[in-house]
Amino acid sequence: MTPMSAYPPSHASTPLFPLFADLDGRAVLVVGGGKVARRKVEALLEAGAAVTIVAAALEPGLNQLALLGCIRQHRNAFDPAQLDGVWLVVAASDDRRLNREVADAAAARRIFANVVDDAELSSVHAPARVRRGHLQVAVSTRGAAPVLARRLRERLEAELDESLGALTALFAAQRARIGSRFPRPGQRRRFFERLLDGDLPRLLRAGEHDRAHAYFEAELAQDPPAATTGSVTLVGAGPGDPALLTLKALRALQTADVILHDRLVGPRVLDLARRDAELVNVGKRVGGDHRATQNRIHSLMLQHARAGRRVVRLQGGDPLVFGRGGEELDFLHAHGIPCEVIPGITAALGCAADAGIALTDRRHARGVTLLSGRDVATLDRAAVAAADRTLAIYMGAGELDAIARTLIAHGRAANAPCVVIENGTLPERRILTGTLAELPALARAHVVHAPALLIVGEVAAGARRATRAERCRNGAPTVACAA
Numbered sequence: 001m002t003p004m005s006a007y008p009p010s011h012a013s014t015p016l017f018p019l020f021a022d023l024d025g026r027a028v029l030v031v032g033g034g035k036v037a038r039r040k041v042e043a044l045l046e047a048g049a050a051v052t053i054v055a056a057a058l059e060p061g062l063n064q065l066a067l068l069g070c071i072r073q074h075r076n077a078f079d080p081a082q083l084d085g086v087w088l089v090v091a092a093s094d095d096r097r098l099n100r101e102v103a104d105a106a107a108a109r110r111i112f113a114n115v116v117d118d119a120e121l122s123s124v125h126a127p128a129r130v131r132r133g134h135l136q137v138a139v140s141t142r143g144a145a146p147v148l149a150r151r152l153r154e155r156l157e158a159e160l161d162e163s164l165g166a167l168t169a170l171f172a173a174q175r176a177r178i179g180s181r182f183p184r185p186g187q188r189r190r191f192f193e194r195l196l197d198g199d200l201p202r203l204l205r206a207g208e209h210d211r212a213h214a215y216f217e218a219e220l221a222q223d224p225p226a227a228t229t230g231s232v233t234l235v236g237a238g239p240g241d242p243a244l245l246t247l248k249a250l251r252a253l254q255t256a257d258v259i260l261h262d263r264l265v266g267p268r269v270l271d272l273a274r275r276d277a278e279l280v281n282v283g284k285r286v287g288g289d290h291r292a293t294q295n296r297i298h299s300l301m302l303q304h305a306r307a308g309r310r311v312v313r314l315q316g317g318d319p320l321v322f323g324r325g326g327e328e329l330d331f332l333h334a335h336g337i338p339c340e341v342i343p344g345i346t347a348a349l350g351c352a353a354d355a356g357i358a359l360t361d362r363r364h365a366r367g368v369t370l371l372s373g374r375d376v377a378t379l380d381r382a383a384v385a386a387a388d389r390t391l392a393i394y395m396g397a398g399e400l401d402a403i404a405r406t407l408i409a410h411g412r413a414a415n416a417p418c419v420v421i422e423n424g425t426l427p428e429r430r431i432l433t434g435t436l437a438e439l440p441a442l443a444r445a446h447v448v449h450a451p452a453l454l455i456v457g458e459v460a461a462g463a464r465r466a467t468r469a470e471r472c473r474n475g476a477p478t479v480a481c482a483a
């Protein structure tokens with residue numbers, strides 16, 4: 001049996017499980033007596049740990065701590081028996097063999113070991129952290145990039161002001177009173193949110209502690225935030241890239257109880273939702289019964305809102321552009337449910353920007369029309385023929401050649417530039433450029449899948465320029481040109 005066999009297999013790609021350990025009064029063994037050990041010991045003492053150090057000699061700071069009786073010292077060499085009764089061991093010596101021996105002995109006893117600067121030997125990692133009283137933010141890269149973790153910590157240091165410590169301390173001191181005043185978890189959460197959205201953080205930041213306490217007392221004396229009035233917020237998730245969510249959308253996602261989302265909304269956006277939020281995919285399926293799906297969405301919104309929950313109806317792009325957002329709003333109003341709309345970047349705008357297209361570039365276009373692929377056939381000539389009107393056509397991925405033929409039949413020039421943007425703003429984005437006459441062949445050659453947006457008009461030629469440059473830069477096969 002090799003010494004390594006004591007370890008579970010190391011999966012460098014498996015994420016670590018973050019924990020905050022309560023070491024108050026608990027025995028921790030530190031092996032090593034140099035500067036690195038001292039840093040660890042100081043942090044451990046701060047957490048109340050009962051530290052024993054294994055080292056023949058101690059650097060001056062540690063020596064001082066030993067003299068003051070803050071730590072105990074074993075002068076003899078490391079022996080696995082020293083791990084008896086220990087909750088955690090830190091190997092902080094500069095001898096890798098010794099560190100490995102400590103890690104092996106700890107693993108054999110199922111004791112967590114942190115080996116300083118050795119991710120491979122560590123079964124627990126010490127994160128970079130920012131502390132404001134009880135509030136702690138810990139950053140880990142699984143040992144892959146400590147410098148990056150430190151950079152992030154520096155950013156957080158700047159971002160999280162000192163008053164957060166006072167805020168956390170206030171909540172900690174008042175926890176029992178808050179708990180008895182608002183016994184239901186939902187009420188309690190709403191109370192905290194009301195406080196955080198109100199003046200309390202600002203007063204603490206300004207150092208006005210008396211006023212902050214008075215404010216807190218006044219809020220505590222108020223009626224519990226009504227738990228019976230739920231609400232529905234129609235939220236636009238933008239075209240796909242989570243970074244294109246609005247701040248308001250992000251906030252709605254992080255305070256939602258229930259999220260009813262479309263199929264178009266990707267996992268990276270849903271990852272930003274509150275952990276406890278219930279996620280329901282209410283997406284319409286191609287060939288499915290859309291009326292039944294929409295009725296289900298209406299009844300889910302009603303049911304959850306009436307149960308006092310905060311419902312987010314999350315739709316790709318903007319919730320009121322080519323969705324049933326308008327009908328949903330009417331339905332909610334008719335049923336007296338409080339509702340709000342948070343706009344999102346609609347696909348035409350997101351995809352155009354992504355492809356470097358100015359939809360209303362005054363040199364070529366006097367306006368832009370948003371259309372659905374389904375409606376192209378029923379539009380009159382004037383709506384589509386004018387060369388100075390940009391068309392942004394949604395929901396046309398499956399019928400690009402029919403759309404192209406119809407547009408030409410309606411008088412749009414066969415050589416009008418056009419661009420198809422599939423999965424705009426997402427890493428898997430594809431851009432196809434050509435003319436209207438070339439579109440059917442392009443669509444056949446490249447098998448376009450939804451979601452895809454078609455832009456027709458002189459301004460689409462801009463995509464050719466932008467995307468050609470991009471192709472040269474990346475050599476990526478994401479762009480195809482018919483020309």
Ligand code: SAH
Binds near residue numbers: 321323345393423454
């Ligand atoms: N409310 C949405 C549109 C819903 S209709 C909005 O405002 O964007 C769905 C259509 O939107 C898709 O068929 C496609 O045409 C377009 N679409 C949405 N996201 C897209 C994306 N990332 N790339 C290309 N087209 C997209």
